[in-house]
Amino acid sequence: MQRYIIKRIGQAIFTVLVITVLVFFLMRLSGDPVSIMAPPDATQEYIDALTAKFGLDQPVLVQLWVFLKKAVRGDFGESFRWQQPALGLVFHRFPATMQLGIVAALIAWGVGIPIGLWSAVRRDTWFDRFGKAFALVGQATPSFWLGVMLMLLLGVRLGWLPISGREGWTSVIMPAITISFIMLAGVTRLSRSAMVEALTSEYVTMARIKGVPERAVIVIHAFKNACIPILTLMALQITRLFMGAVVAETIFSWPGLGKMALEAVFARDFPVVQAVVLFSAVLFCTVNILVDVLYAYVDPRIRYR
Secondary structure (H helix, E strand, O other): OHHHHHHHHHHHHHHHHHHHHHHHHHHHHOOOOHHHHOOOOOOHHHHHHHHHHOOOOOOHHHHHHHHHHHHHOOOOOEOOOOOOEHHHHHHHHHHHHHHHHHHHHHHHHHHHHHHHHHHHHOOOOHHHHHHHHHHHHHHHOOHHHHHHHHHHHHHHHOOOOOOOOOOOHHHHHHHHHHHHHHHHHHHHHHHHHHHHHHHOOHHHHHHHHOOOOHHHHHHHHHHHHHHHHHHHHHHHHHHHHHHOOHHHHHHOOOOOHHHHHHHHHHOOOHHHHHHHHHHHHHHHHHHHHHHHHHHHHHOHHHHOO
């Protein structure tokens, strides 16, 4: 098991390095950030000085080498737009994104998993049909449309919730619902399909033949084996929660990483975009390694392979 973890960590480091290099070159293809930062009446001397200040006058490979040497020490440079250390901006915005992600995950998993499991247990009943229809509607609903509709109904018409910003616990409700709705639909469908497969397996049939109580069959024998695909999906959704909430954060002016990353892309703020992407890659790899380790405790057969 330890050898496997070390191997996965090595793969994660290589993955992060490749992503970092790709993003570095892709951002350079987006254009010259000095053309955005400089005023319209800027002289050529001012533009040259600004270019030299951020090290953009050097060859691209030299810029890459300097960036990698500094990134190893945790220095991603200074933001072109905010004039602050890029990594500091990421750490400053991440708590807001984490708060939004935790609430959205609690909604998606707390509602979606029970609906999916109970739909599998009560297959072909009215509840099962409701669960499948609910999941279908959830996956077909665009996040931006849902966010705008929630804002119009709960914020503008009824005035129950604030429509923007991060002020108090009520301000997190609408953006969290916007993010969690499509996640909820996905986890509902996967929970149902995994549980249906587990309930029709041979070991569950054998447990019922032996007279094991139905509740024990569902919870111990079926649900435990249905957890593995659910955990995989949850791991993917965690990274999407923390790094992919661009739509909700933009609609509701939530001061998180997604909104900052979008603003940095439009401003061609290379240091901030590179810091956000590298932070996202490290988070993604870390979550996947932790889930792989968790597999071994959910299914002992994986531990001995």
